[in-house]
Amino acid sequence: MDIKALIAIVMAAVLVNNYVLQQFLGICPFLGVSKKLDQAAGMSVAVIFVMVLATAVTYPIQFFLLNPNDMGYLQTIVFILVIAALVQLVEIILKKYIPALHASLGVYLPLITTNCAVLGVCISNVDSYMLEKAAFGPSFVQALFNAAGSGLGFLLAMVLFAGVRSRVDKCDCPESFKGMPITLISAAILSVSFMGFAGLVENLLG
């Protein structure tokens, strides 16, 4: 396993192809839960956790169950159901055995089921790493690293934006721009700054 390739995957997922700011996935929590820093961080940690876990479950399902039986078309249905069941299961397990973690992450878990970033990372992992005749092991590790990187990118965007928002909400902007519009405009500026990372991976590790 090439360490350099894995670092490249994570860096690309966090900075270059940031899920929120460059690919528009997970916009709802990005705009909805980013008002306070602690909530933004809690939500993001839960997202990282679920992304890695969901990839760890859906990737083998696609590889060992759907592909050999020519049932690739069931991907959407199977993945969304698996993610929904998984999130429920995680919540129950956390509640029973690790109440402290449940108290801090549990509240965000139900919201994550319908988070498009989680389903998005599962599907894009299958699309980008599960190539013809590729071995399961290495591609699975790559998919897991991509999931973790995407989650970290989500965390980075959420935490940065929570800081931006606490100031933007107090700003004296025109009446029509108050609330959502000014939030979106500041998201656009944050997104511009992430465009500066384009080409980073190729130049550093290429």
Place this chain on the structure above:
Amino acid sequence: MKKSKLAILTNGIIKENPILVLILGTCPFLAVTTQASNAIGMGAAVTFVLLCSNVIISLLRNVISDKVRIPCYIVVIASFVTLVQMIVKAYFSALDTALGLYLPLIVVNCIILGRAEMFANKNGIVDSALDAIGMGVGYMLAMLVMASIREIFGAGTWFGIKIPVLADNNISIMTMAPGGFAVFGLLIAIINKASHGKAIKKKEFGCEGCPSAGACGQKGCDRKEEAA
């Protein structure tokens, strides 16, 4: 609260436009509106799924028990999304490449689950169908407006047709990620101005905009925390 059929139909297009007023389904809205033709394709796909799922859920509303309703809705929606994926792959392969990941992601589009939860499980089949058409057309029109602005200024074309002066002086950032956020923000600001602030006051984005709000009942959302 009996509303006329026409009111239900136009509700989604103007008064409760899903994207510009309710702010639901933002992810595909921002992502695929780089070209006007993509907007039409995505809007049509969402409308189709919304119509089918609203009708089915409205038919089954007395059969599905309240506790398992969300998983049931998800299965119904996912089936129709799979159907749309197959149709698009078979007959519109250019659209399939353009929409890519966002086509299967219609499953988690807040508008569809939101309408199932807010409208279809309380209303009859005809009303639900009209609501779905209204919401779908409203979404498609909003996408078309946004995509037209981004394509005309960003690429200097409209539906692929070159526009004389703008094609040589395009502002390419409009078709990239930041342009999406900025144009969306400006559109909402214009609507707020035109409706004299009624649009913001009625629905600030937050918990009620989230489809899982009904299912979650948790304190995770700040709106509920503030209320409590």
